[in-house]
Amino acid sequence: MTVAGKTEILAGKFLPIYLEALRLDTIVDFDLYIKMGYELILYRAANLPFTEKTRASLLDNMVKKLYVPAESQERYQKYIEANIDQIVRDSEIPEKAKAGIVYDSTKMLVKDVLTSPNLGENVRRSKNMVEASVAYIVSSQEAFHNLLRVMSFDYYTYTHSVNVCTFSVAFARHLGYSDEEYLNHLGVGALLHDIGKTRIPDRILNKRARLNPREMDLVRKHPQWGLDILQESDIVHPDCYYPIIQHHEREDGSGYPQALAADDIHIFGKIVGIADTFDAMTTERVYQSAVDTFPALKTMFALPDLFERTLLEKFVLLMGPTEIGSI
Numbered sequence: 001m002t003v004a005g006k007t008e009i010l011a012g013k014f015l016p017i018y019l020e021a022l023r024l025d026t027i028v029d030f031d032l033y034i035k036m037g038y039e040l041i042l043y044r045a046a047n048l049p050f051t052e053k054t055r056a057s058l059l060d061n062m063v064k065k066l067y068v069p070a071e072s073q074e075r076y077q078k079y080i081e082a083n084i085d086q087i088v089r090d091s092e093i094p095e096k097a098k099a100g101i102v103y104d105s106t107k108m109l110v111k112d113v114l115t116s117p118n119l120g121e122n123v124r125r126s127k128n129m130v131e132a133s134v135a136y137i138v139s140s141q142e143a144f145h146n147l148l149r150v151m152s153f154d155y156y157t158y159t160h161s162v163n164v165c166t167f168s169v170a171f172a173r174h175l176g177y178s179d180e181e182y183l184n185h186l187g188v189g190a191l192l193h194d195i196g197k198t199r200i201p202d203r204i205l206n207k208r209a210r211l212n213p214r215e216m217d218l219v220r221k222h223p224q225w226g227l228d229i230l231q232e233s234d235i236v237h238p239d240c241y242y243p244i245i246q247h248h249e250r251e252d253g254s255g256y257p258q259a260l261a262a263d264d265i266h267i268f269g270k271i272v273g274i275a276d277t278f279d280a281m282t283t284e285r286v287y288q289s290a291v292d293t294f295p296a297l298k299t300m301f302a303l304p305d306l307f308e309r310t311l312l313e314k315f316v317l318l319m320g321p322t323e324i325g326s327i
Contacts, residue, residue, distance in 0.1 A: 012070060013069065013070050014033060014069055015067065015069075015070060015076065016065050016066075016067055017065065018101050019055070019058055019065060019097075020087070020090075020094065020097040020098070020101065021080060021087065021097075021101045022050045022055070023086060023087070024050060024052055025049060025050070025052075026049065026079075027047060027048070027050075028044070028047075028049075028050050029046050029075050029079070030068050030069070030075045030076050030079070031045055031046050031072065032066045033066065033067040033068070033069070034063055034066060034067070035067065043066070073108070077108045077109065077112075080101065080105045081105065081125060081128065084101075084102070084105065084128070084129065084132040085131075085132055085135070087101055087102075087132075088132045088135050088139070089139075095142060095143070095146045096146055096149065098136065099136070099143070099146035099147045099149065102132065102133055102147070103147055103150045103162060104150075105129065106129050106133060106162045106191070107152075107158055107159060107162050109122075109125055109129050110158040110161045110162055110191065111158045112125070113126055113195065114157060114161075114195070114197075117198045117229050118232065118233070120235055123192075123230070123235045123236060124235060126191055126192060127184070127235070127236060129191075130184055130187035130188045130191055131180075131184050133187060134169055134180055134183045134184050134187050135180065137166070137169050137170055137183075138173055138180065138183070144166070144170040144173075144318075151166070153282060153283045153284060153290055154283065154284050157205070159283070160279055160280070160283065161190075161191055161192070161193065161194055162191065163275075163279045164190050164193060164272060164276050164279050165187050165191040167190075167275035167278065168186055168187065168190035168243070168271050168272050169187045169190070170318065171274070171275060171314075171315055171318055172186055174314060175271075175311075185237050185239040185268075186239075186268050186271065186272075188236050188240040189236075189239070189241065189242060189243030189268055189272065190243050190268075190271075190272045190275065192236075192244060193226065193243045193272055193276065194222065194226065195225075195229055195230070196221070196222035196224065196225030196227070196229065196244070197219075197225075197226075198225075198229075199221075199225045200218055200219060200221075200222060220256045220257060221257070223245045223246070223247065223248055223256070223257050224245065226245070227245045230244060239268065242266040242268035242269050243271075243272035245257070245258075246266055246268070246270075246272075246273070247269060247273045248273065248276075249261075249273065250305070250306045250307070251265070251308055252306065254305070254306070255273075262308075270307070271311070274300075274307055274312060274315050275315075277300060277307075278296055278297070278319075281296040281299065282296050293319055297315075297316055297319065301316075
């Protein structure tokens, strides 16, 4: 019997996964551990089928989560991506678990993308994951709220990317856009909106003090760099480029990199610009404490020239239950 201690779990040597992530009658090519007290015990070795009997036994013993060794994370991620469509459309999976699987697997995917942004395969994987995420978000009124419940609000580029994608697709859906292909293009662009930051040194991205003019100039290049990366791969639809190049453009023309204003900004750029700003304000960062939803929205409303007013009002209604009049 193989046993792992609590310290190994905390040290990130094991990845917790939802039981519902495992599909019946599939071959699981990674070891599965279960938690007993403060220890993890090998429950099922790799390359064995996951059957109804296996799942029933775990449910009978009140096991809701399993653990995968960190060195098997890549295999687990590929397993999830191969089965994500079925997971999203499986009505028997509890909604909270479904949201957790979608969110966690998208985070792991974005980590891969940011590690190898020029790898076309990672961009293709992003498209497939966004399609599954969009299918989930449009599946019910509660899907977005379920994703909110499992979101991480500690800032990392990969969590921020997933959050912005989630907010953007849900916002577009709230605005009345229902065509899934249209939402997929928005979602891919939103998920990859900060891909250009892979060309900026970590010491600048994680700097606690105010950036100097040279550093700020470098940061302001990331939308163009992101567009360059995606155009080089030539894999995604051209509409996916708008969130990447325009998410820092502002209604009054004060944004960057092109100083576009009002109607010159594509609706995707406007949506992702609002989602990006809101998430940046409500997540914990190395140089800035997170603020709650209401103060963040109030601050955004206090800057009337930066965002299209009617869109901002509708974003408030999405995030509710804040009254617009109180802002």
